[in-house]
Amino acid sequence: MKKRFNVDSPSFTPSTLAANGTSAPSKTPGLSPRAASAAPFQPKSLTPASSVASFSSSNPKSYNPNAPDWVSSETQDFVPQNFTNLNIDGNSDYNDLYGSLHDSSSTAQLPNMDQQHSNYHFSSGVNGAQHSSYLAGTGTSSQVLQHHLYAPIDSHASGTKPHQRLGKDVFIPEELRLKLHKKAEATLRSFSNSQLPNVEYFHTLTPLEAIAHRTMTSAAPQSTVYKAVSDQDGKTYSLRRIHDCHLLRDSPSSQAVSSLKGKWSRINNSSVVTSHVAFSTQAFGDTSVIIVSDFFPDSITLRERHSPSQLRPPSRVYTPPIPEPTLWSYLVQMANALKAIHSIGLGARSMESKQWLLVGEDRIRFNACGLADITDPSTTPLHELQRQDLQKAGDIIFSIATASAATQSKSRPADHFTRSYSPRLRNAVDWLQNHAAPTESADMIDAFLTLIGPDVIDTTNSSLHLNDHLTFHLGRELENSRLVRLLFKLNAINERPEYADDPAWRDQGQRAAISLFRDYVFHQVDAAGQPVVDMGHMLACLNKLDVGVEERIMLVSRNEATVMVVTFREMKSAVEGAWGELMRRSSGG
Numbered sequence: 087m088k089k090r091f092n093v094d095s096p097s098f099t100p101s102t103l104a105a106n107g108t109s110a111p112s113k114t115p116g117l118s119p120r121a122a123s124a125a126p127f128q129p130k131s132l133t134p135a136s137s138v139a140s141f142s143s144s145n146p147k148s149y150n151p152n153a154p155d156w157v158s159s160e161t162q163d164f165v166p167q168n169f170t171n172l173n174i175d176g177n178s179d180y181n182d183l184y185g186s187l188h189d190s191s192s193t194a195q196l197p198n199m200d201q202q203h204s205n206y207h208f209s210s211g212v213n214g215a216q217h218s219s220y221l222a223g224t225g226t227s228s229q230v231l232q233h234h235l236y237a238p239i240d241s242h243a244s245g246t247k248p249h250q251r252l253g254k255d256v257f258i259p260e261e262l263r264l265k266l267h268k269k270a271e272a273t274l275r276s277f278s279n280s281q282l283p284n285v286e287y288f289h290t291l292t293p294l295e296a297i298a299h300r301t302m303t304s305a306a307p308q309s310t311v312y313k314a315v316s317d318q319d320g321k322t323y324s325l326r327r328i329h330d331c332h333l334l335r336d337s338p339s340s341q342a343v344s345s346l347k348g349k350w351s352r353i354n355n356s357s358v359v360t361s362h363v364a365f366s367t368q369a370f371g372d373t374s375v376i377i378v379s380d381f382f383p384d385s386i387t388l389r390e391r392h393s394p395s396q397l398r399p400p401s402r403v404y405t406p407p408i409p410e411p412t413l414w415s416y417l418v419q420m421a422n423a424l425k426a427i428h429s430i431g432l433g434a435r436s437m438e439s440k441q442w443l444l445v446g447e448d449r450i451r452f453n454a455c456g457l458a459d460i461t462d463p464s465t466t467p468l469h470e471l472q473r474q475d476l477q478k479a480g481d482i483i484f485s486i487a488t489a490s491a492a493t494q495s496k497s498r499p500a501d502h503f504t505r506s507y508s509p510r511l512r513n514a515v516d517w518l519q520n521h522a523a524p525t526e527s528a529d530m531i532d533a534f535l536t537l538i539g540p541d542v543i544d545t546t547n548s549s550l551h552l553n554d555h556l557t558f559h560l561g562r563e564l565e566n567s568r569l570v571r572l573l574f575k576l577n578a579i580n581e582r583p584e585y586a587d588d589p590a591w592r593d594q595g596q597r598a599a600i601s602l603f604r605d606y607v608f609h610q611v612d613a614a615g616q617p618v619v620d621m622g623h624m625l626a627c628l629n630k631l632d633v634g635v636e637e638r639i640m641l642v643s644r645n646e647a648t649v650m651v652v653t654f655r656e657m658k659s660a661v662e663g664a665w666g667e668l669m670r671r672s673s674g675g
């Protein structure tokens with residue numbers, strides 16, 4: 087078989103820069119005579135023999151095949167790495183696929199720490215994103231990694247060499263990814279054969295609850311929750327339809343509908359589902375009232391989560407008691423929501439476990455803003471309504487805490503509560519249920535917050551930890567999105583048959599270089615001509631391209647007739663030039 091330029095061929099190392107800041111083991115490069123004697127690249131454009139020299143105005147040195155560019159003692163081979171045997175965390179496919187990511191030959195050695203710090207800088211990437219260098223210590227010396235910001239994280243990944251990275255070091259954790267994926271799916275889910283009408287400026291109505299599971303109580307009017315997409319901003323909202331709601335002009339219900347926008351929509355709180363507006367409609371064949379609220383995909387109610395016995399016959403399967411930190415978290419979030427509601431002179435009123443939406447792990451939001459004002463207008467004084475809110479919050483926590491005992495053990499719920507939870511939690515719940523006294527304005531909720539102050543700190547601490555964790559992963563996704571934008575550009579530039587005969591587009595071989603670069607990054611083959619898929623190589627190349635490092639690479643055409651030596655910086659300016667030209671020509675400009 088004809089031997090092509092492949093991964094076993096030596097890579098090019100400039101004579102002035104030690105690769106990776108260290109000396110590579112001495113090695114004879116074994117450069118194929120054909121490649122070594124290859125003529126400088128001559129683009130097939132009209133411009134004669136300007137070759138590599140014309141490629142970058144800031145680097146006018148023309149390529150000379152006889153110049154001592156190849157330093158045999160420092161030449162490093164590109165070795166594709168497939169750590170098929172590592173099987174860390176039992177996830178061998180994952181490791182195989184992503185292999186290891188090398189922070190190799192583009193780094194420059196720095197003499198001392200002062201210089202390292204002075205080298206911490208920002209520069210603009212190919213895609214306009216800001217990029218900063220990253221300092222990493224490796225034993226006796228430290229280096230600046232100039233081409234990416236994938237900071238190494240957990241040191242306890244066993245079985246890998248210090249320079250190796252696994253997929254989980256670079257990409258979002260699988261568990262988090264699945265959660266977000268499920269939420270995205272839940273937002274987009276709809277039924278193509280749906281017969282539901284459009285309502286005002288909302289379309290694609292999709293019911294969020296199985297009709298069979300809906301509980302009918304004689305007192306409360308029937309309500310159904312849909313998700314729907316707004317014509318006005320394209321976002322998904324939750325629509326609660328209150329069936330058969332006969333609104334008399336100037337009745338309290340009708341006033342509540344029109345005032346929801348003014349009062350309840352002002353609440354912007356992390357423990358409340360904001361209700362934006364309410365209106366009546368005949369679209370369903372009756373007079374229904376619709377309350378439009380924020381949509382939280384893939385969420386269920388607290389009742390569905392913790393008190394399924396109210397929905398289904400009691401199960402005989404043992405369910406462990408709810409952990410105390412979870413109950414504290416619920417309690418603090420309820421207090422947070424009630425503080426926001428009471429402090430603007432409102433009462434939550436519909437305080438049942440089904441009115442609290444579980445939107446994440448231990449994350450709840452009050453989901454019935456303004457509902458009771460419409461369905462059950464009341465003339466009870468505000469401070470009494472607010473006292474009832476606190477009492478019902480205590481009832482919810484108590485019933486959740488004792489739900490498993492009530493259905494599965496013989497002990498009384500109160501005994502179970504006493505046995506299973508701390509005196510602090512029991513005191514807090516007892517205060518809510520029995521001691522919250524009606525006083526002026528929002529003082530009651532403040533008195534409760536004072537009582538549970540130390541426990542609020544614990545909950546805040548956990549939520550700050552979670553915040554740090556998510557911010558960390560967000561930072562890594564920032565790096566990945568940088569590369570996605572770069573990939574968009576490379577794909578938009580390569581293979582444009584409409585410009586194949588256009589000398590202005592081919593522009594002195596720059597487009598050809600970009601196409602050869604694409605082969606170098608994505609289409610590597612081994613000695614037998616089989617594809618080599620090394621994500622580490624691709625990731626490193628794209629990052630180096632984005633930053634435009636000075637490392638040189640040799641690009642060889644598929645028929646080996648064209649050989650080109652370029653730096654990533656030159657490739658970056660070629661990509662920027664081609665992208666700019668493409669934007670200029672595109673109709674969108």
Ligand SMILES: Nc1ncnc2c1ncn2[C@@H]1O[C@H](COP(=O)(O)OP(=O)(O)OP(=O)(O)O)[C@@H](O)[C@H]1O
Pocket residue numbers: 294295299300301302309310311324359379380381382383384385386387389390440441443453
């Ligand atoms: N704002 C919202 N965002 C996302 N999903 C929601 C929202 N509000 C409700 N849901 C979904 O709709 C389902 C039904 O909510 P609903 O408030 O009707 O509870 P329910 O237990 O069915 O009450 P009822 O018995 O009165 O119908 C919930 O399980 C939840 O999955």
